[in-house]
Amino acid sequence: MQDRIAVIDFETTGMSPAQNARPTEIGVAIIEDGRIVERYQSLMNAGAWIPPFIEQLTGISNAMVRSAPPVAKVMGEVADFVGSTPLLAHNAAFDAKFWDAELGLLRRRRSQEFACSLLLARRLLPEAPSHKLGNLNRWASLPDTGKAHRALADAEMAANLTLLLASRLRERYGVAEVSHAYLCGLQKLSAAKVRALLKA
Template structure:
């Protein structure tokens, strides 16, 4: 993809953002012209506790967060880093709600849409055994970006997957110009109607 897209991943201490459920790490990979050209990553101390199950999953401990920068400072820096770039994530509904919540605590509001590589992969890679990020990375033979369930590694995996999906659109469906707006439209199309949708625009 030619345009710059900010692919975001959060690690959190729970599922639904709120006073006791906050982001603990953010990773952002900037995709441009098929390559990751910039990165942002930081732990975030929001004053919340990480349950043992999540610490085991992510490797992010309460001790690590105690010395991490304050969440509001990290989010201000992340918002400046992203600017007006279009946004994307794998299972974007999850990351979008944490992005929006953390921004709201700063009095900021998101203006960009999120493209979702999970929804897109369900439409473009129906043959995959499942549509988890790690599975798709292996099935599509994408680069190993490091430790899964750490924010930057997952953001880079999602960025590589987004480029693979764009390449799939060009190769399999002969779509010439793949951009963020097209992906946002495509992810809303019923899986059974993808061929018809792409046949009209190609």
């Protein structure tokens, strides 16, 4: 994959900004020329309480975010770091909601589309027993990037998965140019249409 893509992952206090959930950590892995070339990671303090079950899942405690930089500072930094680079996340519907909500609080707006490695994996790796990120990572024998449910580890996992999907498109299906725009188009098709397209 030649395209420069920013693969992002949020850890949060809940499922949706619509339910007053806020981010606690963000990780970004930028891929270009078939590898991860840059990274960004930070905890952030949005003044939101982390429920015990989320703390258990992520290992991110209320004490950790209390001493973290303010959410506005982190989101401003990460938005500048990403710039107009195309975006991708695993289950992008989740991360895009937080990205848009937090940028909105800074009176900023993204201009680029999100690709989704979850949707793409369902279409291109139908034989995988599970399409959860950690399970896919183990099933495909991708590099161990660290503790799951930490933002940078998950962003790197999704980045490695995206590179695997791109190589499968090239090697198995002969797709010469695997761009971010191509991935965004592919994820909008049904699994049956993707199979038909790639056999053509």
